[in-house]
Amino acid sequence: MVSALAALAHEHRLRIFRLLVRQGPTGMFAGDIAAKIKTTAPNLSFHLKELERAGLLHATRSGRNIRYAVHVEGMRRLLTFLTEDCCQGRPELCGAAFTEAAKLCGAKCK
Numbered sequence: 001m002v003s004a005l006a007a008l009a010h011e012h013r014l015r016i017f018r019l020l021v022r023q024g025p026t027g028m029f030a031g032d033i034a035a036k037i038k039t040t041a042p043n044l045s046f047h048l049k050e051l052e053r054a055g056l057l058h059a060t061r062s063g064r065n066i067r068y069a070v071h072v073e074g075m076r077r078l079l080t081f082l083t084e085d086c087c088q089g090r091p092e093l094c095g096a097a098f099t100e101a102a103k104l105c106g107a108k109c110k
Contacts, residue, residue: 001081004074007054012039013047017056020070027069029062 008014015037020027028036034044048068051057055074059066083094 001078003054004056004078007050007056010047010050012037012043013051016044016047017051017070020057020068021075023069025069025072027060027067029065029067031065033068 008017016033019033019036030041030044030048033048034041037044039047048057048059052059052068056071056078057068057074058071059068061067
């Protein structure tokens with residue numbers, strides 16, 4: 001879990017991760033990600049590799065292009081880690097966002 005938290009501790013990686021979470025399982029091609037977050041290809045490549053190494057993204061090759069998408073199970077593990085001790089196991093005490101996340105996640109997160 002430390003590697004996932006460390007990966008997200010960088011502003012660009014957090015922006016990339018949030019972008020890909022919004023995209024869902026289809027993900028985006030690396031070039032489209034670079035254009036969206038306004039960064040260079042080498043810089044993007046470095047950040048994508050860090051997120052992939054942390055288990056938060058996965059890559060698939062399509063010809064000469066690489067498509068990156070959120071690794072759903074990795075994201076679930078991170079969310080579970082962050083919320084499992086929330087308010088002594090009572091997420092409703094932590095606010096609406098935690099309550100909604102608990103509903104959406106349900107048994108899948110356990």
